[in-house]
Amino acid sequence: METGVQRSRRHDLREDPLNTRRWLLPSLGTTIWVVVLLALCLSDWRLVMINADGDPSLHWRIGQWMVEHRSVIRADQFSHTRFGAPLISKEWLSEVIFAVANDRLGWNGAVLVGALLIATTLWLLYRWLLAEGCEPLLATGLVLLAALASSHHWLARPHLITLLLTVVFAWRLRIFDRNPEAGALKLLAPLIPLMTLWANLHGAFFTGFVLFGVYAADNFAQPKKALAIVIVGATCVAASLINPNGWRLHAHIIQFLREPVLAKFANEFRSPNFHSDAMRGFLLQLLVLAVLLVVVRPQLRATDVLLVSAWGYLAFQSVRNVPIFAIIVTPILAEHWQAAIHGAGSSRMMEWYRRLSTNVTQIDHSTDGRAMVVVILIVLLGVLAKPPLFGGQPIVVTEILPDHFPVAATRFITANPHVVRGEMFNDYGWGGYLMLALPEHKVFVDGRNDFYGPELIKDFDVVNRAHLGWEDVLRKYRVDWTILPRAHPLNELLSLHQDWSLSYTDQVAAIYSRRPE
């Protein structure tokens, strides 16, 4: 029997044999991809993506070094506190990709790579929901909700790879869990090379192991299925060893996660602050989940119970796990809300929703928009890459904000190199930017707190908080100048100290130098 959608398609083909409308008009999924990509690349969000902290600069600088030296970085080159110490880069391949993009397009390159990853993650999530039988209207709503919940972490950094690969791994495992006849080899084997890629792209590849673990634990009663998951999971673990640091990468990550001082120091490892606007999306998604559980009362599979509980707990622990929770929980929400909508009795509101949903589905099935995607990508690339491609002034300028980072101060140092000498003490959040903007100087600390280790981070904290013993720490690391936010308490202390003098100040930063003895 012919469905409404098929009838609509047949009608379209009769009217337009070349099917141009289908190729040009974007489907809902394509629209999500295009809108997210354009919004991130062209709106002020592009500035947020590179200015939220110093890590985008840090990754560019490290990637730049690897591209210049044509080798993976294995010893620190950027700090004076741990210069030459063995370095395990958790995301060397991402850093190379970001550096190549940035070297070609400036900061627009990092924004483009980041936006492509985010848009593709959301598009894949949407495709996943459709593939499981969710109506396009509901799927769009839930994907937008997931986007809202995860948007606080949309920064041009390697962790975006983890979001994308989490969708791929969770999707594949879910299909296998529900349809084991499809074959472990066909469904799960592609995850093995992807795990190798993941282990080289970002340190949170352990997320993949957790997903395998949850599905294996749930299928404990079905040995054949559980064995398939365990074998592929173990192979993925082995595949993850194919990286420049082998097993040391894994040991390094485990050590980092077990070190509370380091984990607490990074903002993204803190518990979510539900007073902050950035957490509204997460709170809303929790509310949708809570309403589902208390109103619809779905019979959840044990895997889904484990996934919701485990990732819910991890999201409450660390704000960086919120996007992963948002991705994992969305298909569960979609499945049960879809069933609830199907099973709901007829009311005026439900009838209105069903009519709207049917119309949206029909329109969605008659559209595709791949041609438009290609056109938009070419135009966007042209806009972002105008100066290197065609010369002249850039159309879209993406730069580090001078009111967030010490842009004027670094220009002053570059113009007056003799103003400072010796080693610096810098703000934690500015470390990555200083690595990039002042390559001739070595930083005290930057966003790689896993590399610096607890002892150095504690020393840094003593000075940063102007605790007792701050002078001893500065002497220990032979610090002769500081570059800190203007209102930083250490500046006040240095201004009162006879051994130090103010070398530079503006609205953002102040530089103090030790007087020569």
Add this chain to the structure above:
Amino acid sequence: MLQHRAILRTEIFSYTCPGAPLVEMWWLSEIVLALAGNLLGWGGIVLVASVVCATIVWLLHRQLLAEGNELLLATVFTLLATAVCATHWLARPHLATQLMVVVFAWQLRWFNRGRVTPRRLLVLLPLLMALWANLHGSFIIGFVLIGIYLTAAVVKWVRATAEQRPALHERMTALLALEIACFLTSLLNPNGWKLLVQVIRYTSNPLMMGMTQEFLPPNFHDLGTLPFVIVLVVTLLMLLIVRPRLDLTDKLLLIVWLVLSLRMVRNGPVFALVATPILAEHWNAYLCAAAPSRILRRYRGLSARLTSIDQMAGSCGLPALATIAMILVLAKPRLFGGQPLLTTELPATQFPVAAVEFLRQSPNAVHGEMFNDYVWGGYFTLAMPERKVFFHPIVLVYEEEVIRDFLRANNGEPGWEDILAKYHVNWTILPREHRLNRFLARRADWRLVYSDPVATIYGRIP
């Protein structure tokens, strides 16, 4: 207030806002605690707080048992809620709120189930609300609880058939009358409607809220949050495994208090107290209906044995004896003389006890106004009543400008000296580690007056 036999209506403890109008949000609790403190010292205050805490636990346990839950399950769930509440068991007026939440939640729940008559509800809860409004500023939680029941009743009434409507209408009307009555009785306080305005002003001011740790969201890295996490997990597992058909009121209670407890750590105990009867009811039903297994048989056997032992025990004798014994122990020096059996004092490693003693011995060591640590402000109002503090934890008496100035100076931000000069600060008393001490040590116009491992005093050189 006891000394002057009057309610405190103006700020008298700090010099930064002298004579500012003060709307006391917990005057009655302060009188009760002060009486206990005057009679039995710190031990008296701890005794009052302990009696309230124990009563909260006892009431919750009684409610769970009265609702037909098995003794073992009721005890475990009560202990779980106790663990959540205990993170906030400090000898302060907010304990009155925990107590009132248990009573309000219990009575409203039973009214919803037809076990409490509208008349009893309309007499008991407005009277308790009048008490609550004088004991602690969080009495608006009572309005929220009644509001949830009222909202659910309205929704049920809208959805109901013609036959069901009269009964629901009666319930809705009673709850509306209760909300109004509670609102009116909450005005029976020394400040009338101004108290409500003050509470709203306080809870809607992010600057003031940000000053208080308990208004911040829970930190899930903190071990103290673990009991709250366990309650969340038990709730989640109930929804996922037991899948009970929850009453609309229970759904609203769980969702509203879950959101509020995620926003503020101080709402965690309220969530636990409100959610525990719901959790106990459905877990109990689930365990009763579950197919027997070895673990379940053992659980039922243990539960039956405990129940039979419990039935043999008396109910009031032991608690009364324990309370009397505690009073005698605490009042021993006053009643019988000699050394106290149990000493409860502020720890000299956390509060500047020695520094205050030094100032008492050498009153001329410092002159003029002080700049003090935020947490120590309350202690100074008690330990050095002859001196006015810069800042104490009752932040709502301060103008926003004073709060901002305090924070800037306290953080050592640029302009800290101007702020000290603006308020004519001539000496500081701060924790030894405080960064302002390092600033002052470098200043030629300040000198170290006193220092010990806890506190440091700097004085301005005339």
